[in-house]
Amino acid sequence: MNTHCTDTLIVGGGPVGGSLACALASAGISSVVVDRVPAAELLAPNFDGRATAVAQGPKKMLEQIGVWQALGTEVAPIRDIRVADGRSNLFLHYDHADVREDALGYMVENQHLRHAVLTAVTDAPAIMYLAPNEIDALEHSETAVIARLKGGDHITAPLIIGADGRNSFVRDHAGLELTQWPYHQSGIVCTIAHEEPHHNIAHEHFYPAGPFAILPLTGNRSSIVWTESEVDAADIMALPDDDFIWELTQRAGDFMGALEVVGPRWSYPLSLQYTKTSTAPRLALAGDAAHGVHPIAGQGLNMGLRDVAALAEVLADARRLGLDIGSTQVLRKYDRWRRFDNTMMLAATDVLNRLFSNDIAPIRMARDLGLAAVNRIGPLKQFLMRQAMGLTGTLPRLLKGESL
Amino acid sequence: MTDTSIADEEVARFAAMADQWWDPGGDFAPLHKINPIRLEFIRDHLCELAGTDAKSPIPLKGLKILDVGCGGGLLCEPLSRLGASVTGIDAGERNIRIAASHATRTGLDIKYHRMSPEEAVASGQRYDVVLNVEVIEHVADINVFMEACGALVKPGGSMVGATLNRTLKSLAFAKIGAEYILRWLPPGTHDWRTFVKPSEFSAVLRQQGFVVKDLRGLTYNPVFDEWTLSRDLAVNYLIYAVKSKD
Numbered sequence: 076m077n078t079h080c081t082d083t084l085i086v087g088g089g090p091v092g093g094s095l096a097c098a099l100a101s102a103g104i105s106s107v108v109v110d111r112v113p114a115a116e117l118l119a120p121n122f123d124g125r126a127t128a129v130a131q132g133p134k135k136m137l138e139q140i141g142v143w144q145a146l147g148t149e150v151a152p153i154r155d156i157r158v159a160d161g162r163s164n165l166f167l168h169y170d171h172a173d174v175r176e177d178a179l180g181y182m183v184e185n186q187h188l189r190h191a192v193l194t195a196v197t198d199a200p201a202i203m204y205l206a207p208n209e210i211d212a213l214e215h216s217e218t219a220v221i222a223r224l225k226g227g228d229h230i231t232a233p234l235i236i237g238a239d240g241r242n243s244f245v246r247d248h249a250g251l252e253l254t255q256w257p258y259h260q261s262g263i264v265c266t267i268a269h270e271e272p273h274h275n276i277a278h279e280h281f282y283p284a285g286p287f288a289i290l291p292l293t294g295n296r297s298s299i300v301w302t303e304s305e306v307d308a309a310d311i312m313a314l315p316d317d318d319f320i321w322e323l324t325q326r327a328g329d330f331m332g333a334l335e336v337v338g339p340r341w342s343y344p345l346s347l348q349y350t351k352t353s354t355a356p357r358l359a360l361a362g363d364a365a366h367g368v369h370p371i372a373g374q375g376l377n378m379g380l381r382d383v384a385a386l387a388e389v390l391a392d393a394r395r396l397g398l399d400i401g402s403t404q405v406l407r408k409y410d411r412w413r414r415f416d417n418t419m420m421l422a423a424t425d426v427l428n429r430l431f432s433n434d435i436a437p438i439r440m441a442r443d444l445g446l447a448a449v450n451r452i453g454p455l456k457q458f459l460m461r462q463a464m465g466l467t468g469t470l471p472r473l474l475k476g477e478s479l
Numbered sequence: 480m481t482d483t484s485i486a487d488e489e490v491a492r493f494a495a496m497a498d499q500w501w502d503p504g505g506d507f508a509p510l511h512k513i514n515p516i517r518l519e520f521i522r523d524h525l526c527e528l529a530g531t532d533a534k535s536p537i538p539l540k541g542l543k544i545l546d547v548g549c550g551g552g553l554l555c556e557p558l559s560r561l562g563a564s565v566t567g568i569d570a571g572e573r574n575i576r577i578a579a580s581h582a583t584r585t586g587l588d589i590k591y592h593r594m595s596p597e598e599a600v601a602s603g604q605r606y607d608v609v610l611n612v613e614v615i616e617h618v619a620d621i622n623v624f625m626e627a628c629g630a631l632v633k634p635g636g637s638m639v640g641a642t643l644n645r646t647l648k649s650l651a652f653a654k655i656g657a658e659y660i661l662r663w664l665p666p667g668t669h670d671w672r673t674f675v676k677p678s679e680f681s682a683v684l685r686q687q688g689f690v691v692k693d694l695r696g697l698t699y700n701p702v703f704d705e706w707t708l709s710r711d712l713a714v715n716y717l718i719y720a721v722k723s724k725d
Contacts, residue, residue: 218585395534396522397558399585404503404511404512407503
């Protein structure tokens with residue numbers, strides 16, 4: 076049995092936990108990262124079939140911490156976003172030229188992102204990556220947390236960070252109260268190959284059952300995020316390939332030519348959940364462990380990466396003042412910084428979903444006119460875009476592309 | 480009753496009191512809130528003195544620091560983590576025991592002594608830096624106290640001072656506001672009449688052979704619940720002075 080002392084114990088080696096470890100390492104803060112799943116399984120193509128739209132701010136951070144470079148060419152820029160109410164002609168058009176950036180965001184398949192994060196984690200001498208492993212017992216003293224891992228080793232650190240997703244062990248162990256409600260919707264996710272190029276345009280259609288998105292991947296491929304009621308989603312998932320493609324084409328339209336599903340189809344139940352506070356004594360939560368949102372605006376992982384940028388900055392600054400990085404005073408700053416942004420995003424995605432996931436005529440008309448109006452009001456549209464891109468508010472240094 | 484059980488009781492008693500000094504929500508909450516900005520001021524000046532990069536892991540390595548009136552060690556511990564060799568002295572026996580007990584549990588090597596600065600001078604030790612933070616307004620004779628503090632600094636070394644100004648604004652904010660209205664501090668913590676004006680602090684430093692290099696105010700931002708450095712010296716201020724080399 077060994078006891079290992081480190082600056083931070085991070086539970087969860089996914090994009091959020093791994094990026095946090097890399098960001099901290101860039102400021103000389105060491106970490107032990109523990110993940111339940113063996114690395115090989117985490118990286119298998121069938122482990123996580125989703126793709127993520129990484130916003131500009133988080134992309135700049137990933138560049139700073141060496142993750143973006145490890146992605147190589149597995150990145151597809153989104154140059155245009157077209158938002159439409161169902162198949163209606165009234166649509167909101169977002170163009171990257173409007174915000175003077177080369178792209179509105181970047182599509183990255185989660186398996187590639189996981190691979191890049193793990194590569195950067197492995198390359199950093201300040202990070203010890205332990206997988207598969209998990210915490211058997213956890214206690215905290217006045218000055219440290221002490222975790223006993225499966226196999227008997229002990230980890231001692233002034234701070235534990237839960238980046239262990241929606242079913243966070245760290246959150247539940249600390250007894251942080253979780254508020255949640257289900258949407259009774261499921262997100263069907265798959266990758267399609269299509270005849271015609273996508274020209275790096277993302278499409279989001281709002282149908283009564285929920286949003287339907289076509290997001291450009293590398294080559295002639297796109298990622299589909301397709302929301303249906305739980306019942307309908309189960310039926311659609313059970314369809315044979317030909318019928319599935321037919322249903323998909325009904326919603327996507329035929330502008331991409333012939334379609335083919337590549338790899339497995341996935342279905343995830345959708346729910347909203349959040350904790351009132353993301354910190355407890357010697358403990359902080361980041362990413363889905365603290366807040367899970369509706370995927371309607373593609374903000375889930377981006378929120379998690381913004382948590383990473385804020386937490387890493389708060390901890391690096393505290394460390395450079397010689398402060399105890401696990402103290403309540405330091406953690407409170409992180410909680411405060413992120414609460415406003417996260418609450419706004421939770422509320423916005425929830426309202427969007429409620430507004431669009433119905434077919435009541437007056438609401439439908441109002442939102443069509445609303446979308447068209449937003450499109451004509453330059454400053455408002457720019458603000459909404461910059462907000463979604465993670466470029467507003469008091470930005471952490473990493474999101475501005477600066478080093479810690 | 481055996482000696483061992485008495486010792487255990489003592490340890491438990493001081494550990495409980497240390498929780499007050501070290502509880503960011505306890506009696507010393509205002510000190511915890513103001514600490515980061517003071518540390519930033521101290522660190523930046525000391526890095527300049529030592530010629531080191533504030534972003535390096537132990538930028539204060541090699542500096543011998545004395546904290547006069549160290550209390551529970553709220554400044555000693557961070558400065559020790561930044562690599563300095565730190566000694567804390569305080570007139571209060573209880574403060575010294577609390578500070579020493581906390582440093583042990585945190586695993587930091589800090590020397591604590593119940594001692595006045597005059598006694599420290601007599602012991603013969605000299606330091607690169609002497610911290611004089613929120614003590615000058617509590618001493619009986621400023622000149623005697625400052626003469627001792629000045630003598631403890633090596634030639635070419637420096638002193639950091641922090642205290643409250645004696646203005647109508649400080650009477651309103653630091654005394655009546657903090658003690659009676661906001662209840663940040665127990666009433667009677669400060670006597671406004673003993674507060675020291677920056678001009679008085681500077682004058683007494685000059686008498687001891689120091690050159691004042693920096694003088695900054697501290698301003699509280701209620702929205703972010705944070706202190707920042709400012710030009711407003713009317714309430715809280717920080718002073719940095721370097722002792723001449725000869």
